[in-house]
Amino acid sequence: MKLNEKYLKYFLTAFASFIPFLLALYFIAIGKDSLLAFQKFGISFFLGSTWNPPREIFQVFPEIMGTLVSSAIALLISLPVSIGLAIFLSEFCPRRFSDFLGSIVELLAAVPSVVYGFWGLAVFVPYFLYPVENFLKENLSFIPLLSSNDGITGYNMLSSGVVLAIMIMPIMSSVCRESFLYVPSSLREAAYALGATKSEVIRKAVIGYAKQGIAASVFLGFGRALGETMAVTMIIGNALQFSYSLLMPSQTLASLIANQYAEAIGEIAISSVIAAGFTLLVISFIINFAARIILRRMRLRGSELI
Amino acid sequence: MIKRKIYDKLFLFFSVAAFLVAVVPLFSIIAYVVSNGLSVINLSFLTEDPSATGVGGGIANSIVGSFVTVAIASLVGIPIGIAAGAYISEFRSERYSRVVRFVSDVLLGVPSIVTGILVYSLVVLSLHTFSALAGGIALGLIMVPIVTITTAESMAFVPNSIREAAYALGIRRIRVVAIVISNAKGGILSGILLALARASGETAPLLMTALGSQLPFSGLLKPVNTLTLFIFNSATSGNPPLVSQAWGASLVLLLIVLGISLGVRFIAKGRYRYL
Amino acid sequence: MMLVKEEQDKKKGELSYLNGEIIRVEGLNAWYGKNHVLKDINISINSNCVTAIIGPSGCGKSTFIRCLNRLHELVPDARVEGKVLLDGVNIYDEGIDPTEIRRRIGMVFQKPNPFPNMSVKDNVLAGLKFSGMKDRKKLDEVLRSCLEKAFLWDEVKDKLDLSGASLSGGQQQRLCIARALAVEPEVLLMDEPCSALDPTATAKIEELIISLKREYTVVVVTHNMQQASRVADYTAFMYLGKIIEYDKTTKLFENPREELTERYITGKFG
Known part of the structure; x- marks a missing residue:
């Protein structure tokens, strides 16, 4: 009878409760195992630059910077391309054609990150990025960001930023494209009726209206780039020291974890690797939380899943 | 006016x-993986385990490992x-349902390596061994929010008239939910x-969960290799025969x-364009 | 505007005397959130006849019949007060199983809503199968007899395994009627069953409604007054959540007691 109804609800609620439980578990379990490192190094865990297993000093400032900088490079490259692509698909391409081309771009999102990394490692960096970066170094080395004392290999911060840009472009462009589709046609028509040209309509009416969607795509892309591990690990050069130059090998929190977990022997080393994970969790949680708040307000459906 | 046209x-x-x-990157990736991988793939590459010397042999253990870990993940995820998605959709008027939905969205953004760390600290450290089981659980936790959200979305897509028709026949809620699920099964x-x-x-x-292994799959509580781990380790080994095997494994993985992704598009027939 | 209480009681007495009352509604109120949509409804519905509920849209007629099989309460924030007595037992009593009530009081909706992923056959038998009936012979009998009662057997006997959604709109609606009949209800509620159909399909459904009253009690909501006068023995006129007038159909249409009713049926508003 009525009992039956209640059991169904309890049953489904119990399963659904796994989801908030899982989120709590991330913070509690990872936080608990990080405690040792946080206690030992205090604030210097985040602000110090030494990662030295033999001396048991573990600090992640260069990795936090590496995470933020590589993701920022990725965004700088990916945002204009994503917007341009979304404009192409939603404004210039006939609808049927655009769905097909949109699907092809979204297929990029399905390529596993280890394959991106491998392609970057074996093809994209040596044959494309390295010559470009070498040119930059030869001609623009007076800029501190592009300086280098000795030869460069191509496996560095800039290269991993570029590969990250390629990886986050599908999600960013599909969120942008979906938010462009939500722009009411009356708005476009009104702009045309005022004698605006196509480019003016796109800039003022479409992009203006879809600002929130573009903002959401930035947060989502940033969140994705922050946590990306494999491709970065294979391309960034994995240097444990901090460098101002984008052409020098570097490290992110994710690549640090991927590189160091195997060598972590002893409580404090293990705790420090886990604490690096906790740091990454907190950073990505903040970014994703912001993205979700914006997306919820926009009530977009689905595109963020790819 | 001419200026504006040029601007257009x-x-x-x-x-x-x-x-x-x-x-261009998509085509470049596919072109390189296919052209480098095709020459490596043959029957013995797919059916033999790695040779003891580390060179030659095949990737059978990795294929088996991928299959096993993904199977465990499916059992978890x-x-x-589906149950959480059904809850979100069928009890959507409740506040808690919106909370669960929001948290699922947030979980979607947790970096996968952090999930690895979670399972490392919960499973690997307590079993004192890297294992296929731990790897499968980690993948399962990654699947949970994806399945939850797609289930909730596609069940919410089922028109309310279907639910009303079922209730009006005196069908109990648990069966009504089953009917809604079966109507949403494509999604x-x-x-x-x-x-x-x-x-x-x-x-x-x-x-940091499955770890990887040179050996054939030998049990859920032993480290195991997967296609992706094989690609990573071989690609970064600097050993040319292994690198070329990595291309072969990449082709298998990409296929x-x-x-699967093309299958999704085919099943959804454009309705869930973004899924 | 309301019937004087004793007059109403007298009316009720008369009607039950004629045919035997099956449903009696006492002091029924319903809300959507804060929106009070049914206000103190009292009515007695007689068995084996067709009762029509008419009124302008938004008057609460759909909500009213959805209260009769406890479907209203499934809408979030919806609330019901008052009594609905089915054979003398209040269906809103503590301990009454709503699913049991919904089997005794079936419903057909405005838009045909066959289960799209089920065959014609499975649609008809859905109510039985989902409550655990497994007897194949019995199921086959029910399938045929319900489709015959719904005037659909001849048209679909060769298409029993096709999807329910492949039928025409009128056929889908009759399929929904067959589906409702399969659980052997005593009362059949119909919420504007013809509003999504063309005139030919409508005529067929109307003919069907009249034939159903031999075995069932039918309550049909309609905004089409001609339809009410064609099919119904009794008609209730609702306005702004209240029953304004309830009488034999001929009486209500030819000689309404209330001015409001007269204005409505002569097309002055609504």
């Missing part, structure tokens, strides 16, 4: 250029995801496939993952 053309040029910039299946594609392509959470 520039805009078109810019957006076409953006499109090309976006698709699919039931939880739910797409979501499951999407999650499977994601799980099959993951590497980072397996590093599986893109095959």
